[in-house]
Amino acid sequence: MIIDACPRSVQQFLRPFARGLSAAQHRHLWTIVLAIAVTPRASKLLHLAAAVLNGRHRTSLGVFLRRSDWDERLILDDRVSWLIHRMRPRRGEELQLIIDDTRILKRAKRMACLSMIYDYKTQRHGRGHIVVLAAVRFRGVTMPWRIELWRPKKVAGRTYRKFTEIAAAMIREMPTPPGLRVRVLFDSAYLCPLVAHACQSRGFRWFSVAQRSRKFSRQGRRHRALTEVAPGWIRHGQTVRMRRARRWASMRIAKVDGHLSRIGKVSLVASKRVGDRWKNLVVFATDECRLSAKAIVSIYECRWAIEILFKELRTDLGLGDYQVLQEDAIVRHLHLCCLSHLMLTHHAMDGVGAQARKANVEVALPPMSMRLEALRTEIRRDQMRRLLRGKRNRRLRMKIEPYFMAAA
Numbered sequence: 001m002i003i004d005a006c007p008r009s010v011q012q013f014l015r016p017f018a019r020g021l022s023a024a025q026h027r028h029l030w031t032i033v034l035a036i037a038v039t040p041r042a043s044k045l046l047h048l049a050a051a052v053l054n055g056r057h058r059t060s061l062g063v064f065l066r067r068s069d070w071d072e073r074l075i076l077d078d079r080v081s082w083l084i085h086r087m088r089p090r091r092g093e094e095l096q097l098i099i100d101d102t103r104i105l106k107r108a109k110r111m112a113c114l115s116m117i118y119d120y121k122t123q124r125h126g127r128g129h130i131v132v133l134a135a136v137r138f139r140g141v142t143m144p145w146r147i148e149l150w151r152p153k154k155v156a157g158r159t160y161r162k163f164t165e166i167a168a169a170m171i172r173e174m175p176t177p178p179g180l181r182v183r184v185l186f187d188s189a190y191l192c193p194l195v196a197h198a199c200q201s202r203g204f205r206w207f208s209v210a211q212r213s214r215k216f217s218r219q220g221r222r223h224r225a226l227t228e229v230a231p232g233w234i235r236h237g238q239t240v241r242m243r244r245a246r247r248w249a250s251m252r253i254a255k256v257d258g259h260l261s262r263i264g265k266v267s268l269v270a271s272k273r274v275g276d277r278w279k280n281l282v283v284f285a286t287d288e289c290r291l292s293a294k295a296i297v298s299i300y301e302c303r304w305a306i307e308i309l310f311k312e313l314r315t316d317l318g319l320g321d322y323q324v325l326q327e328d329a330i331v332r333h334l335h336l337c338c339l340s341h342l343m344l345t346h347h348a349m350d351g352v353g354a355q356a357r358k359a360n361v362e363v364a365l366p367p368m369s370m371r372l373e374a375l376r377t378e379i380r381r382d383q384m385r386r387l388l389r390g391k392r393n394r395r396l397r398m399k400i401e402p403y404f405m406a407a408a
Contacts, residue, residue, distance in 0.1 A: 003034050003052050007382040010034070010375070013346045016078065021070055028064040029336075036317055036340040038376050043318025043337065065329040072335035073146070077175070079342050080145045084138055084177060086349070090359040091179030096137040096299075097204070098306040099167045099186045101150070104129045104320035112327035115152040131319075131334060132163060134170045135306050140362030142305040143345060144313070144338035146170050149331050164190055168198040183207060183288075185303040191285065193262050200287070207300045210268065210285040215261035223261055226283050230270040234281065239274060240294055244301055250274040255293035260285060269293045312368045313337055344371040347378070 006014060014030040021029065035051040036043045045058040089095075103119045105128040117128045130150040136143045148170075153160045161169075167190050176182055182204040186195065191208040199206040210216075212230065215223035237254025253271045260266045267289040272281040284300050291299075313319040317340050322333040348365045349356045351374065356363045365371070 003031060003038065003379070004383065005386065006030055006034070007379045009350065009378045009382070010343055010347055013079070013343050016082075017075060025064065025068050025070060028061065028068075029070075032061065032064075032336050033340045033343055034379075036337060037344055037372060038379060043321040043333075044323055062324055062329065065324060065332045066326050072332050076145065076147075076335055076338055076342075079339065080136055080143050081175065081177075083141075083143060083342065083346060083349070084136070086356075087139060087141075087363075088357045088359075089138070089177050089180055093139075093180055093360060095176060095180045095182050096302055097145075097171065097174055097182060097184045098135045098137060098142075098303055099132070099170060099184065099190060100303075100306045100310070101130055101132045101163060101189075102310050102314070102319075104131065104314075106320075108323075108325070111325050112330065113149055113151050113155055115154075129330070130163075132166045132170075133306065133310070134167075134174075135309055137302060137305050139356070139360075141345060141349070141356075141365060142309050144309060144341055146173075147331075147334050147338055149327065149334065151327075164192050164194050168194045171195065171198040171202060171204065174202065174204075181205075183299060185300060187303070191263070196263050196287070205286065205288040207284065207286045207288075207296065207303075209300070210260065210283045212281075212283065214283075216258055216268065218256060218258035223259075226268070230268075230281055230283050231278055233270045234272065237270070238293075242294060242298065251297070253293045253297060255296070257289055265289070267291070267296065269296045271297055309341075313341060316368050316372060317341055344368070344375060347371065347375050 014033065017029050018026045031052045032048055035048040039047050039051045041047040045061045049058040049061055103117050105117070105119050105122070105124065105126045106114065108114070109127070113129055114127045116125065117130060118125050119128065132148045132150060133144060134146040136145045148166055150163065150166065151160065167186065171184060174182070182202070184199050184204050184206040186206070186208050188209045188211045191210060196206060210226060212225065212227035214226050216226055216229065217223045233254035233256055234252050237252055239250060239252050241248060241250050250273065251271055252274055253269055255267060255269045257265070257267050260268070266285050266287055269284040270281060271284065272278070284296055286296055317337045319334065319337045322330055324330055324333065345365065348371045349363065352363055352365065355361070366374070
């Protein structure tokens, strides 16, 4: 597919990019965001440049990513806030902030911020980057809000930050519409005093998984490791059937309140599938102690949305396909992939219509493959209308338009 103009269906989303940018910069920005979504090939500069009719050479796109003066974080923040505002949030509704990281292996040797990493998905060691992502989930719609490239100590020097420090900074900088309850979801790697205190300073509630080596005490007793005490809770727990991230399952759960080492007062929920091995037992932790055990497990299951988001960004939108060497260009490529995801979400929400504005009702958006196909179909239809426009022979144009669409 060749992009020759900005389609009408996404102009409302792309138009605000023009503020503070020159005409050439604005064209580069929206064409890259569109090209990432419509090209079936990897999101390399060579393929993105080829998707634009009469576009610039790939080196021009590289210069735009590397040297242009524009704030990619501000644009991403603005579009997420705009999408939430369009959903008309009501006071008392829940907004979830999900934080996680992903690893991208790269074969380059001179690329900025490279370090030796282990990719858990491919189970391989190699050079690569670690990216920390914060996503906002509201009414079942997951939107990438903040993305940062982790800088190893040899590159960052005195400005070096751990993953937990990056996550705490994201929590402190999170803008929220007034009246919404915010819950922060993260895995056990981010459960530390720094992140917990950042949530408390903003009035947010956090939900996590506690490692079984953590020390826990109840009613003034001595601290013991969770791996010693959690199996005993399960024996006195309850069996419930509940919806997990991917399917329904019968779970054995039990809740206790107490003191978690280095964190403070928490509620812990020990959970495992009925008939499953004891080594697969999981302990959920939260500082929102008034909730039931089933509610705590259900809320944390929403963290799976960021795993789906990572898959969509990497598989469909080329999050790890960059070939630029400079740090600024890499960071901007990551942000443009997130903007492309937000654009597809905006286009899908327009198709849903008024359902996206119902309070406390999750929006049923189509999967990413259908969102991509719907946008590509809309672009083809827009191109056909511009090719066949005119006041004369309207009936003839209406007859031949489906044939042009089928041929495209």
